[in-house]
Amino acid sequence: MIIEELKLKIEKLKKERRAIILAHNYQIPEVQDVADYVGDSLELAIKALESDADVIVFAGVSFMAEMAAVLNPDKVVLHPEPSATCPLAEYLPPHQAREYKSRYPRAPLVLYVNSLLDSKVYADYVVTSAGAVRLIEKLEDDVVMFGPDKNLADYVREKTGKEIITVPPYGHCPVHEYALSIYYIRRCLEQYRDAILISHPEVPRCVRKISNYIGSTSQMLKIIKNLDKDKPIILATEEGLTYRARKLYTDYKIYPANPLAVCIDMKKINLLNILKSLENMKYRVVIDIEKIKKVKDIIERSIELMRS
Numbered sequence: 001m002i003i004e005e006l007k008l009k010i011e012k013l014k015k016e017r018r019a020i021i022l023a024h025n026y027q028i029p030e031v032q033d034v035a036d037y038v039g040d041s042l043e044l045a046i047k048a049l050e051s052d053a054d055v056i057v058f059a060g061v062s063f064m065a066e067m068a069a070v071l072n073p074d075k076v077v078l079h080p081e082p083s084a085t086c087p088l089a090e091y092l093p094p095h096q097a098r099e100y101k102s103r104y105p106r107a108p109l110v111l112y113v114n115s116l117l118d119s120k121v122y123a124d125y126v127v128t129s130a131g132a133v134r135l136i137e138k139l140e141d142d143v144v145m146f147g148p149d150k151n152l153a154d155y156v157r158e159k160t161g162k163e164i165i166t167v168p169p170y171g172h173c174p175v176h177e178y179a180l181s182i183y184y185i186r187r188c189l190e191q192y193r194d195a196i197l198i199s200h201p202e203v204p205r206c207v208r209k210i211s212n213y214i215g216s217t218s219q220m221l222k223i224i225k226n227l228d229k230d231k232p233i234i235l236a237t238e239e240g241l242t243y244r245a246r247k248l249y250t251d252y253k254i255y256p257a258n259p260l261a262v263c264i265d266m267k268k269i270n271l272l273n274i275l276k277s278l279e280n281m282k283y284r285v286v287i288d289i290e291k292i293k294k295v296k297d298i299i300e301r302s303i304e305l306m307r308s
Helices: 003-017 027-035 040-050 064-073 092-102 132-138 152-161 176-177 182-191 205-209 215-222 240-248 271-280 290-306
Strands: 019-024 037-039 055-059 074-076 109-111 125-127 144-149 162-165 195-199 233-238 254-256
Touching: 003 019, 003 027, 003 109, 003 233, 003 271, 019 027, 027 240, 027 271, 027 290, 037 290, 040 064, 040 240, 055 064, 064 290, 092 109, 092 144, 109 132, 125 132, 125 205, 125 290, 132 152, 132 290, 144 152, 144 240, 152 240, 182 205, 182 233, 215 240, 233 240, 240 254
Parallel strands: 019 037, 019 055, 055 074, 109 125, 109 144, 144 162, 195 233, 233 254
Antiparallel strands: none
């Protein structure tokens, strides 16, 4: 079945099911094209809340689909490929989150949204990469636990000057840690002279130090519109963001820092399993009501603090 046929079938089923498709910035091009909304995890969560759809198909990794289900308990949330998980999130299993809470009872536990739902239950706050610095700056505590990404924790440490206990000390996104190491960044900058480097805070410190700008995927996209169109723009994050950036800014020269910086879990979502998901109404994300209440309260508390 060719791509255009799949798209037509998906559009037909979306109307029948009163469904919307939410796709993360790292999804393959044809999935981004068929989605109703494309964005980062926070943008998509907001779109899910604003929508009057009965069904949400989440084209992303599992923790994102879980978050959509937590924030929309009255809607059916489908994850087309349950094996699309997040290696970073799995660095912090729930028993370890509980252990750190016991070890440092006076330090609040702030968890990156890229974490397991069962670990979020033990958090005091949940943040995105865009909001981590802002929230932790607002805390009265001088010592804060943060996880599971060590590089984002290090970025927060630099920006806030607070003592950050990294939970666990070795958690990282393999794409940002290895495929976007200083070796690949320097190689890219040698290829594109006078380039502007925009990096995600999940990259190692040595990459952040030579970056012109640092931000979440949504922030990276916003930065581009204020830059010189005549200079090459390098995006140091998963390569899927480049496709979105090029669609938004057709007259800019935008390149991935490493075309091989690919999240294989994100790429497990495709048009065929989205179609099957809508046809068979699976795989539905089902979460215990008590966990929904607990995590939703934590997220709402976090948003309230950032807005204060």
